Amino acid sequence: MPLKILVTAKRVEDPESKIAVAPNGTGIITTGVNYKVNPFDEIAIEEGLRLREKHGGELAVVSIGGESSTAELRAALAMGADRAMLVLHDGPLDPVLVSALLAKVVEAEKPDLVLLGKQSIDDDQNQAAQWLAERLTWPQATCASKVETLESEAEQKRTPGLVLSADGTSLRVVREVDGGVELLDVLLPAVVSVDLRLNKPRFASLPGIMKAKKKEIRQLRSAEMGVDLTPRVVVRKLTEPPRRKGGQRVADVDELYRKLHEEAKVL
């Protein structure tokens, strides 16, 4: 059963970059900051590729943002996605808006499965998949993971962690929840958000990068999609969190024990 899959690739600050508040107090300093595909979205792209490799079908990737997001779409195409769409939008994004725009793309594309990172590492909201599922009235499975570890043979063989039923109508998802894992079956079409341990994303190969240059990136405009673009989650102020004062070294276990016992009074 071939699957038509839509996956997201948000442009975010590289997690290794230094994030500092801009003078206006509501944004960050972007000079010297590198950008990349949201790491959780990379896992979603990898899972989409594995499902396509196993079942056939098509993997399309979508991003929302400025022209600069083309770089992240090229990165997804270089990993192996078939084609890409960029919803051009200037201004801040929040889950309300992102899910509204994605819902429009889904209505036009009619995929069997939408895969998203569980959160983007800039806003850390963990909401877009749930909002999208509700807007589409599709079932959702958030924080998809798998039972096997990232060192397992299944992972080496790039076995998909999401398991399509024999008749191709539903997907079994292992979810990371508190106190264990939960197994769900969702009927397709469905929205699935992915967690860290679902897979290890592949690196783009050189031929992949060359091929990506020729693949299509279709541009859409947020203002032409019939969506209310008013921001609903408005950042008024950004600050750096209070720093912990640390740095006291102890010479040995004796001193550590004594300090914990007498000074901190926690033992």
Place this chain on the structure above:
Amino acid sequence: MNVLILAEQSNGVIRKATWHALGAGQEVARRTGGALHVALLGKGVAALAQELASSGATVHLADAPVLEHGLAEVHAPVLAELAKACQATYLGAAATAYGKDVLPRAAAKLGAAMATDVLGFAGDGAAIVFRRPMWAGNLIAEVELATPVKAFTIRPTEFPVAARAGGGAVVAAAVSIDPAALRTRFVEFREVKSARPELTEARVVVAGGRGTKGDFKEVEGLADDLGGAVGASRAAVDAGWVPNDWQVGQTGKVVAPELYFAVGISGAIQHVAGMKGARVIVAINKDPEAPIFQIADYGLVADLSKALPELRAKIKAGK
């Protein structure tokens, strides 16, 4: 201006995180002058409703077989209906796996913008501004939600548990969900059983990282000596050494115990975001340059395989 908090139970016990969410709910109710309501959804959970009412809230009990598993496809619409029925302008929950799964979907149903992992409330009077972490806790944002109904999940370690108050009551809520129409099917829950306290609720957490080389025996031993929970860095979890739900960090569990031991953990930003709320942090690492030492109250540069047994012996002798 009423407040509705989604409660969560596990094996017939109200989760501790819920009491913190109710504490946050009490604060919102105080500021807005609204009434506090609680939603409890499940199967055979009626006995727990009275307990929740001790917070002074009106508890809406939705008790039906279809609610047995916390499926978002079922719980979100029931919760959204309750929010409408009690005229809630604020809808909250603890930022647990259940809260993060269900609340955004209920918020979407209500057209309510939402703030995740809220650390505290700012702003004046009824105009509540939500303080929440962004960029893995590297920055703290103050956000306004520009919709009539506003939703939020709170980080349990940042709010006090609910104060007891009179005036609570339990109301049965009707559930009209057709199980045949559902497109999600619960298959099974595989519990990771442990005699230790829940990671997010323990007084002491002993966490191990790459430096353990996969041997968690002494880490677990120290945790057990102190009646604590065991945590791990992402590296240790990714290597398959320990279960997923031991991970402490921005993408794992966020903990704020009295005492936190980081054993063989380098101190990546991602990990620190999940434990920097601890009262006392101890780092034991053989690498003197490890960034964890910059935030630890007490740092010991030592070989784990020697330091941990020594420390355990000291603790035993001191008791």
